[in-house]
Amino acid sequence: xxxxxxxxxxxxxxxxxxxxxxxxxxxxxxxxxxxxxxxxxxxxxxxxxxxxxxxxxxxxxxxxxxxxxxxxxxxxxxxxxxxxxxxxxxxxxxxxxxxxxxxxxxxxxxxxxxxx
Amino acid sequence: xxxxxxxxxxxxxxxxxxxxxxxxxxxxxxxxxxxxxxxxxxxxxxxxxxxxxxxxxxxxxxxxxxxxxxxxxxxxxxxxxxxxxxxxxxxxxxxxxxxxxxxxxxxxxxxxxxxxxxxxxxxxxxxxxxxxxxxxxxxxxxxxxxxxxxxxxxxxxxxxxxxxxxxxxxxxxxxxxxxxxxxxxxxxxxxxxxxxxxxxxxxxxxxxxxxxxxxxxxxxxxxxxxxxxxxxxxxxxxxxxxxxxxxxxxxxxxxxxxxxxxxxxxxxxxxxxxxxxxxxxxxxxxxxxxxxxxxxxxxxxxxxxxxxxxxxxxxxxxxxxxxxxxxxxxxxxxxxxxxxxxxxxxxxxxxxxxxxxx
Numbered sequence: 001x002x003x004x005x006x007x008x009x010x011x012x013x014x015x016x017x018x019x020x021x022x023x024x025x026x027x028x029x030x031x032x033x034x035x036x037x038x039x040x041x042x043x044x045x046x047x048x049x050x051x052x053x054x055x056x057x058x059x060x061x062x063x064x065x066x067x068x069x070x071x072x073x074x075x076x077x078x079x080x081x082x083x084x085x086x087x088x089x090x091x092x093x094x095x096x097x098x099x100x101x102x103x104x105x106x107x108x109x110x111x112x113x114x115x116x
Numbered sequence: 117x118x119x120x121x122x123x124x125x126x127x128x129x130x131x132x133x134x135x136x137x138x139x140x141x142x143x144x145x146x147x148x149x150x151x152x153x154x155x156x157x158x159x160x161x162x163x164x165x166x167x168x169x170x171x172x173x174x175x176x177x178x179x180x181x182x183x184x185x186x187x188x189x190x191x192x193x194x195x196x197x198x199x200x201x202x203x204x205x206x207x208x209x210x211x212x213x214x215x216x217x218x219x220x221x222x223x224x225x226x227x228x229x230x231x232x233x234x235x236x237x238x239x240x241x242x243x244x245x246x247x248x249x250x251x252x253x254x255x256x257x258x259x260x261x262x263x264x265x266x267x268x269x270x271x272x273x274x275x276x277x278x279x280x281x282x283x284x285x286x287x288x289x290x291x292x293x294x295x296x297x298x299x300x301x302x303x304x305x306x307x308x309x310x311x312x313x314x315x316x317x318x319x320x321x322x323x324x325x326x327x328x329x330x331x332x333x334x335x336x337x338x339x340x341x342x343x344x345x346x347x348x349x350x351x352x353x354x355x356x357x358x359x360x361x362x363x364x365x366x367x368x369x370x371x372x373x374x375x376x377x378x379x380x381x382x383x384x385x386x387x388x389x390x391x392x393x394x395x396x397x398x399x400x401x402x403x404x405x406x407x408x409x410x411x412x413x414x415x416x417x418x419x420x421x422x423x424x425x426x427x428x429x430x431x432x433x434x435x436x437x438x439x440x441x442x443x444x445x446x447x448x449x450x451x452x453x454x455x456x457x458x459x460x461x462x463x464x465x466x467x468x469x470x471x472x473x474x
Contacts, residue, residue, distance in 0.1 A: 001141075001144055001145075001148065001240060001241050002241065003241070004141065004145065005145070005148055005230055005240045005241040006227060006230060006241070007145075008145040008146075008148045008149055008152075009148065009149075009152055009226045009227050009229060009230060009240070010223055010226065010227065011145075011149055012148070012149040012152040012153050012226055013152075013219070013222045013223040013225070013226035013227075014219065014223070015149065015153065016153050016156060016222060016226075017218055017219050017222045017371050018219075020199075020367045020370065020371060021203065021218075021366075021367045021368060021371075023199055023367070024198070024199050024201070024203055024366045024367035025203070027199055027200050028200060028201070028202045036204065037204075037205075037206050037207030037208075038206065038207065038208075039206055039208060039268075039269055039270045039271075039363070040206075040270060040272075040357070040362055040363060041270065041271065041272065042357065049208070049269065051266075051269065056278060058278060058279075058281070058282035058446075061282055061285070061286060061446060061450070062281075062282070062285060064450070065285045065286060065288075065289065068289050068454070069288070069289065069292075072289065072292045072293065072296070075293075075296055075461075076248055076296070076299070076305065079296050079299040079300045080299065080303060080304065080305060081303075082300050082303070082465060082468060082469065083300070083303045083468055083469065084303070086469055087469060089465075089469070090462075090465055090466065090469055093462070093465065094462065097458055097461075097462065100458075101455070101458065104454075104455075108451075113446070113447070113450050113451065
């Protein structure tokens with residue numbers, strides 16, 4: 001099948017999840033009381049809202065990921081033709097990975113990979 | 117009886133003979149929808165039971181054994197229980213995103229099925245960039261998880277989602293590079309052509325040690341990507357109750373739970389396709405007689421056998437290794453796996469260019 005199969009699969013996922021949730025709704029009416037809607041934090045009353053600004057600590061990893069992921073996308077077309085092109089492709093990718101690895105070492109040296 | 121080869125072809129021919137093209141396409145879509153939902157339900161029932169049985173075996177217990185013969189209907193009973201439960205939405209939650217998140221996760225899990233070859237000629241859509249498609253779509257699942265964690269308005273959920281995001285995003289790199297190793301060797305992105313390139317032996321055996329290293333890195337990375345133990349920090353029960361789905365209950369929780377198991381199946385199917393030859397029977401070079409004997413086993417059995425073997429491996433990991441700390445987890449990826457896999461890619465390239473593989 002062609003690209004239309006993606007629409008079919010999306011529909012299947014929607015049907016499956018919506019069907020499941022609807023059947024679940026059918027079987028219980030649900031009751032309402034004050035405590036029921038509170039956030040579940042192991043019985044202790046919730047203090048501040050979690051939608052605050054706080055230090056996420058992983059954001060440097062996310063930035064590094066962006067760089068490496070874009071590099072990975074560059075590698076896909078190279079990987080398909082590397083057998084036909086031969087040694088030239090090997091030398092080129094060695095230069096590419098060398099430069100990338102220098103950047104990686106720089107980030108490492110700057111302490112971007114250190115926890116907190 | 118178990119042979120699925122050529123069924124799709126004959127079905128398509130029959131449909132286009134008897135209906136006009138539009139209706140044939142609509143009927144094909146309906147068949148795909150029914151089959152995909154059936155596969156999801158089947159996998160959910162089988163994998164959850166399998167996990168519990170494997171866990172029981174590793175700990176010398178019996179596992180579920182009351183509902184049905186040998187506890188076969190335990191998962192069905194659990195699903196029935198989850199249907200009866202109320203699907204709560206907390207008062208403080210972002211209601212729209214909270215209810216949307218399970219749908220996103222399910223849609224992503226369903227979309228990855230498209231290029232997977234379940235048997236010879238049994239594939240929903242033979243995309244010529246199949247491998248790229250799989251890695252692109254599978255990285256979308258992190259959006260659903262972040263959405264669920266953020267919309268819950270719960271600190272545990274938010275922290276779990278953040279951890280999960282950092283983890284999935286990091287381990288995607290080494291998984292992607294391991295996949296690239298096979299693309300280099302086979303010279304194609306299409307799943308069908310990658311399987312065809314393993315006609316005289318699977319890449320795991322043909323490609324010498326670098327491919328074995330790539331396979332090991334791939335298995336570690338996908339274990340982390342699916343948030344399985346020993347990398348299950350996103351839902352570390354002892355510190356975060358349940359991670360990003362703390363606030364979910366009833367069928368919405370069931371959908372997250374199911375999507376997790378479907379994702380395990382999908383990554384194992386991809387691993388089996390790339391490294392173990394997908395539906396390709398076990399062939400050794402030019403031993404015609406041996407290869408003929410192997411061909412008598414239907415291709416669907418080969419595919420599901422390999423996939424379930426890899427799933428068993430991942431379940432085995434869970435009961436063998438203790439959970440990592442979050443800084444150890446990120447160190448493992450960024451300081452060890454990523455440099456190793458980059459260097460390994462160069463080795464594989466040398467093997468591919470000089471034709472040193474079998």
